[in-house]
Amino acid sequence: MTLEDRLRSIRLEADAGPLKASVLRACRERKLWRWTWVAAAVVMAVAIPVNLAVDRVSRVIVVRALPSELPVDVQEALRVRRILATTRPMFPRTVEEIR
Amino acid sequence: MEATELGALYDAWASRLLAYMMTITRDRSKAEDALHNLFVKLAGGKAELRDPAVYLFTAARNEAIRLSRRRLEKPLADLDVLAAPSESAGLRDALDRLPSDQLDVVVLHVFEGLTFRETAEVLGIPQDTAASRYRYALEKLRELLEP
Numbered sequence: 001m002t003l004e005d006r007l008r009s010i011r012l013e014a015d016a017g018p019l020k021a022s023v024l025r026a027c028r029e030r031k032l033w034r035w036t037w038v039a040a041a042v043v044m045a046v047a048i049p050v051n052l053a054v055d056r057v058s059r060v061i062v063v064r065a066l067p068s069e070l071p072v073d074v075q076e077a078l079r080v081r082r083i084l085a086t087t088r089p090m091f092p093r094t095v096e097e098i099r
Numbered sequence: 100m101e102a103t104e105l106g107a108l109y110d111a112w113a114s115r116l117l118a119y120m121m122t123i124t125r126d127r128s129k130a131e132d133a134l135h136n137l138f139v140k141l142a143g144g145k146a147e148l149r150d151p152a153v154y155l156f157t158a159a160r161n162e163a164i165r166l167s168r169r170r171l172e173k174p175l176a177d178l179d180v181l182a183a184p185s186e187s188a189g190l191r192d193a194l195d196r197l198p199s200d201q202l203d204v205v206v207l208h209v210f211e212g213l214t215f216r217e218t219a220e221v222l223g224i225p226q227d228t229a230a231s232r233y234r235y236a237l238e239k240l241r242e243l244l245e246p
Contacts, residue, residue, distance in 0.1 A: 007190065015114055
């Protein structure tokens with residue numbers, strides 16, 4: 001039996017089977033985290049510009065007089081919405097607003 | 100990479116990679132950590148591996164070296180990773196006395212069945228160097244086994 005034959009009679013042995021479940025779970029969690037970050041980034045990328053755009057639009061809403069023929073409860077609801085639409089933002093956005 | 104593909108890859112390669120990483124880290128728990136990290140990285144990669152043996156053994160080697168920093172001097176025989184018939188027990192002890200660069204070639208070429216080209220690619224050395232390291236390893240083993 002040559003030295004090479006004797007070498008080939010030796011085997012490297014290790015059983016990775018018991019680790020499989022935890023490794024695959026870690027892989028799934030990593031993937032889930034990645035998609036969570038992607039989703040968060042998309043939401044931020046959409047939500048911030050939309051929010052700013054809506055904020056700009058709400059400042060130029062033309063508030064009309066409430067039609068008197070509407071029922072009282074509807075008039076009240078419209079009055080509240082008009083107040084909300086015309087309320088100034090909590091923080092000034094320009095130097096002119098501060099002045 | 101999809102979960103089923105990753106599971107199949109794990110079944111096909113994980114035990115071999117774990118054994119190989121144990122020869123580098125000389126520590127089972129570090130090798131298990133390295134295997135864990137390796138498959139988490141693979142999960143985020145592409146499904147098709149062009150040359151899986153070279154790719155996986157290279158990645159396994161890099162991960163094992165990264166985790167172990169330096170090779171421990173713990174003998175391979177203590178790790179229970181080398182299964183040798185009783186008549187080759189002396190040879191197993193002699194393997195521990197090989198220089199690490201020669202042992203790397205023996206492990207990949209003989210125990211893992213890689214060609215010299217694949218072994219050289221995994222180790223990042225020319226193919227001729229891998230072959231000569233194998234030759235030197237055989238000479239050294241013959242010296243060590245001489246009565």
